[in-house]
Each structure stands twice: as C-alpha cells, then as structure tokens.
Amino acid sequence: HAWDLKGKVSDLEDKIRSYQTRVKSVNQENEALKGSVAESQTKAAQVEKRLEKQQNQIRYYNNFFPCETVLSYLWISEIQSTSRKSRRKLRSKMFIFWKRGYFYFFFSLQMKLSVQESTLARVQATLRDTEEEVRCLKETVAQQNDDLHAGEMERRRLHNTIQELKGNIRVFCRVRPTVTETLAFGCVDHVCFTLQHLSYHSSGFQSHTGKTTDTQKNYNFSFDRVFGAKASQQEVFEEISLLVQSALDGYNVCCFAYGQTGSGKTYTMEGEEFNENRGVIPRAVQQIFKAGEKLGSQGWEFSFTASFVEIYNESLRDLLYTGKASKRPEHEIRKSANNEVTITNLTYEKVSNEDQVLGLIALANQNRSTAQTAQNDRSSRSHSVFQLDIEGINAGRDVKCKSTLCLVDLAGSERLVKSQSQGERFKEMTAINGSLSNLGIVITALANKENYIPYRNSKLTYLLQGCLGGNSKTLMFVNIAPETDSFGETLNSLRFASKVNDCVIGTASANRK
Numbered sequence: 001h002a003w004d005l006k007g008k009v010s011d012l013e014d015k016i017r018s019y020q021t022r023v024k025s026v027n028q029e030n031e032a033l034k035g036s037v038a039e040s041q042t043k044a045a046q047v048e049k050r051l052e053k054q055q056n057q058i059r060y061y062n063n064f065f066p067c068e069t070v071l072s073y074l075w076i077s078e079i080q081s082t083s084r085k086s087r088r089k090l091r092s093k094m095f096i097f098w099k100r101g102y103f104y105f106f107f108s109l110q111m112k113l114s115v116q117e118s119t120l121a122r123v124q125a126t127l128r129d130t131e132e133e134v135r136c137l138k139e140t141v142a143q144q145n146d147d148l149h150a151g152e153m154e155r156r157r158l159h160n161t162i163q164e165l166k167g168n169i170r171v172f173c174r175v176r177p178t179v180t181e182t183l184a185f186g187c188v189d190h191v192c193f194t195l196q197h198l199s200y201h202s203s204g205f206q207s208h209t210g211k212t213t214d215t216q217k218n219y220n221f222s223f224d225r226v227f228g229a230k231a232s233q234q235e236v237f238e239e240i241s242l243l244v245q246s247a248l249d250g251y252n253v254c255c256f257a258y259g260q261t262g263s264g265k266t267y268t269m270e271g272e273e274f275n276e277n278r279g280v281i282p283r284a285v286q287q288i289f290k291a292g293e294k295l296g297s298q299g300w301e302f303s304f305t306a307s308f309v310e311i312y313n314e315s316l317r318d319l320l321y322t323g324k325a326s327k328r329p330e331h332e333i334r335k336s337a338n339n340e341v342t343i344t345n346l347t348y349e350k351v352s353n354e355d356q357v358l359g360l361i362a363l364a365n366q367n368r369s370t371a372q373t374a375q376n377d378r379s380s381r382s383h384s385v386f387q388l389d390i391e392g393i394n395a396g397r398d399v400k401c402k403s404t405l406c407l408v409d410l411a412g413s414e415r416l417v418k419s420q421s422q423g424e425r426f427k428e429m430t431a432i433n434g435s436l437s438n439l440g441i442v443i444t445a446l447a448n449k450e451n452y453i454p455y456r457n458s459k460l461t462y463l464l465q466g467c468l469g470g471n472s473k474t475l476m477f478v479n480i481a482p483e484t485d486s487f488g489e490t491l492n493s494l495r496f497a498s499k500v501n502d503c504v505i506g507t508a509s510a511n512r513k
C-alpha cells in the first residue's frame, strides 16, 4: 500500500511539474500578447491623430478660402444689376478675381478636398480594422487569464492531493549533532538512523529511572523523515516548504518542535542569524511573501497579520508588547462564533513584507531575553507561538481564502526528578508536563475521532485548536540529543512522537469561499 501511495505521489509530482511548465509558457504567451496589444493601441492612437489633423486641415481651407461664395456673389450681382456700367464693373472684378488665380486656386482646392476625402475614407477603414484587431487581442488576453486562473486552481488541487497522500499529520525526527560527530546517516552514540527509521539501543548506560542496563535492548521507530546530524537547515526546510505553500492556498498549517532542552528545537525553528543557518520561521516567512507577490500577477491580493505569544506557567504573554512593563495587560483565549480562536489584548500586527516580520521576531526575542534575565532559563520552560494570519482575495474571480500558519517552539519536555523540584520549579514542571501531555491526549482523541476533544485542558491546545483539528495540516519535529546521558529523555521524546505519528487527522479542507 505504501509503495502504491509513493507511486501515486511521484505521478502527481510529475503532473505538477508538467503543469508548472504549462503555466510558465502561458505566462510568457500572455506577456507577448500584452506587448502586441499595446503596440496595436499605439498604432490606433497614431492613426486617429493623423485623421484628426486631416479633418482640421479641411475645416481650415473651408473657413479661409470661401472662393465659391465670392464668385457666386459676383455672378449673381452681375445678372441682377440693371445698369451696364455696374455690370461692367462687376465683370472686371470677376476678371481680376480670375486673373489673380483664385479660380485656379478654387479648383485645385476642390481637387485636394476630394483627395483628402478618399484618404479619410481609407484611414477610417484602417481604423475600423485596427479596432477589430484590438478587440480580438483583448478577448485572447481575457481567455489566457481564465486559463491561468484555472491552472492555478488545478495546481492547488494537485498540491493538496500530494500533501494529503503524505498525511495531514507528519512527524520528522531531527538528531542534533554531538560536539565531535556530524553524521548524515549512521550511528551517533546509541542512535542509529537511516532516511525513515531510527533505532535506539540501550546497553551499558543508565536509563532515566536510574537503572543501569547490562543487556542491549533495541527500540525501533519509524517517522516520515529522519534528519541526521549533518542535515542542513535548507534540507530540513525543503520538506516543510510544501506545507508553507498550503498555508497560502487556504489551509491551516501548524509546525511545532518537541524535545528536551538543548536538543535543537530553537535551532530548528529560528536558527541563527546567518543566511544558511536560518531556521523554519524566517524561511517560511520569506517563502510566503515571495509566493504571495507571484500570485499578485494573477489578481490575488494578500493581507498578513502577525502575532507572537509565550505561554509560561499556563499564562499568556504578548511577545510583541512595547508598552510599559507595569501596564502589561492580561490575556484570555476567546473563540468567536465562527470558531476562530483569538487572544484578548494581544498585539496583532499588520505586515506586508519579510523585513517587517523579521523586525517583529527580533522584538519577540528581545522581550523573551528580558524575561530570561529576570528568571534564569525561562525560555526553555515556556512555549512560544508565532502565528501569521493570511487572507487572500481575488476580486476579479470572486474567490477568497483564509488560513493561519502557526510555528511553535515548545518548552523542554524533560521530566525533573520530583525530589529536586520545589517551589517555582515544581510549578513550572507541572505546567509543562500538563500541557505537553494534554497535547498528546488531544492528538490521540483526534486520531480516535472521539466526539469530545479536550482542547480546553491547557492553554497550548486551546490556542492551537484550529491548527490541530480536522481543517489543518500538522508537522511535528521531534528533536533529540544523541548523547548517552540523554538516553531516558530521548526515549520519552521518541515514544511521544511515535504516538503522534500513528494519528490520522481528518482530511483538511481549504478555507475558500
């Protein structure tokens, strides 16, 4: 069955590739057509100008040389005059008029006029032809635009089919490099991995329960992808970029990183400042704006709203807050009548380019580090949720889409030894364990298609409700540290991730109107 699906996926990918080539050539044809329409319009404008000039010339001759009128007047006066003297006078006037060449001028003017009239008729016929040509070209352009739109809709459908075939919930495992080893595949300490399988064996070191194992035991796990220690940020992002495209096509997308402190969650989600080490969030933002701009040429107009929130000890904190610390507002999660989840008093920032979002991420980091200084190691004990609300409208086609891209860096999943955790630390531990285990419960309930899903049991699941339910595509990273002393925590993370991987979330449907 799996091979069957893989075959289907590769068929669909071929189809998409051929479709993209077609869309590209239609685009090129369109550009050429646009050029020829513009040329025809300039030609028509020139012809019209020439025509107007000629008509003005004719009008000018008629106004300034009324020879016909003068001669008629003289002739009629001559016939009507009674005296011979006056008749002679008039005849001599007519003679002078004729002598001065006015007659010649009059006739040549008449000839010119008839030539002009035939030119005018010809030019008018050419103008009619050109107008017809322009109309045909406009029709072709409209037809091409229709084809382009149909192509884009077909691309969305195919893209979504591929995502569904790959599964609406996917789990990727990423092994953090140790200080000395950076293997693509193979074994780091007690972890051996290939492209989709990971085996973990436990001989000769202490497990998290404190027992030393003397017999080797293998734990095998399968995921949608396993990224070795050598996998670059770009390689990791390539797999996610397809989901990011889905967010722009109107599907809710949620990507979260799970794992113990120091296993590489923040490195995966945010990465470093340098270009090639940038993580999922900056890369996703870049892709969204680039793809949005491209769709702009097909009549789509997008608006984006960003928010960044931290969940610490089951309370929410706005990471984009810029006011006085003493006036920080309280926040509540609310669900609107149309099932949209919002947070009260939260900063929802309208953004229109990548730089603005990167500025907001820097502000969030600043806000987090302020809290971090006050409270040591706080960031690894809080969940941080970045959300980008995307609204797209294609007014010409009366199509709208709406979705949310949700990128989450979860709190460290490690369990503290009970006797060591007291006071604040115990409270934190309870909050983290509560929300992470509720995340597992929610996903299991969704997988079992239970009627009641306990989203409200923790702030995290309540907030991520839209991204975890049926109408979404979810990707979970399980980040693991390969070192021997992380054995217990790594095994826990792998087990949790395995449970998520076994879930089948209902087929997502695009929020399109």
Ligand SMILES: Nc1ncnc2c1ncn2[C@@H]1O[C@H](COP(=O)(O)OP(=O)(O)OP(=O)(O)O)[C@@H](O)[C@H]1O
Pocket: 175, 176, 177, 229, 259, 260, 261, 262, 263, 264, 265, 266, 267, 268, 379, 380, 381, 411, 412, 479
């Ligand atoms: N794939 C990787 N390649 C290179 N360095 C990595 C990788 N993953 C993690 N690191 C490094 O390991 C260290 C710990 O990673 P990181 O801070 O991302 O862990 P974390 O799980 O987010 O921890 P915390 O819960 O404390 O936030 C960092 O110095 C990071 O740069």
